[in-house]
Amino acid sequence: MSLFYFVSFLSILFSLLVIFTKNPVYSVLALIATFFTFTIQYILLNAQFLAVVNFIVYMGAIMVLFLFVLMLMNLNKESEPMKSNLIKVVGVIAGGTLLVTLVGATKMLQTSEVSALPNSDIGLVENLGKVLFNEFLLPFELSSILLLTALVGAVLLAKKDKRTQNG
Known part of the structure; x- marks a missing residue:
């Protein structure tokens, strides 16, 4: 339990x-560390699939994309425009609403002892695969066909037309 709190x-x-x-x-690097702590929490909750997806998708792909975008933007103090007072007021209102x-959410929490899950195999990848390929086989296959169609469409849109280049 002390590992959870740490x-x-x-x-x-x-x-x-x-x-x-x-x-x-540095902010993006701290976000990567935050996602890594989420991965550890998923492992502690016996949700290996979520841990692997979090590690690969968020830490691997999205954070690398954020770092590339930040480095391509070449931010410096001279190029950053001054923020207007309206943006500052909206930021304060949004922060106050979040607070x-x-x-309100912490007042609604009930501090009760965490009990063990009745089924300790609930987060295992094997059980997820059984449910996915038995009960949800048709939606899984339809979504794969949809993703394949989107991939083919993106390739066709990105492909340069040779007729317009020569003519």
Whole structure:
């Protein structure tokens, strides 16, 4: 149980670093560390599939994309426009709304002892595969055909037309 609290503390610490760090590259690196602590939490909850998906998709693909975009933007203080007072007021209102929501949510929480799950195999990939390929086979196959169609469409749209280049 102490590992849970330690990883939760690290998760909160890294998420605060994401918000309060001035350098956007350091902010993205803190976001990667936050996602890594989420992966550890998923492993502690016996949800291996979610842990692997979180590790590959969020930490691998999306965060690398964020870093590339930030490096391509070449942010510096001279090119950053001054923010208007309206944007600052909207930011304060949004932050206050978030604070009120968090306070209301913590008041609704009931501090009860965490009990063991009745089925400890609930997050295993094997059980997910059995359910996915037995009960949900048709929607799974339809979504794969939809993704394949989108992939072919994207390739056709990105392909240069030779007739327009020569003519």
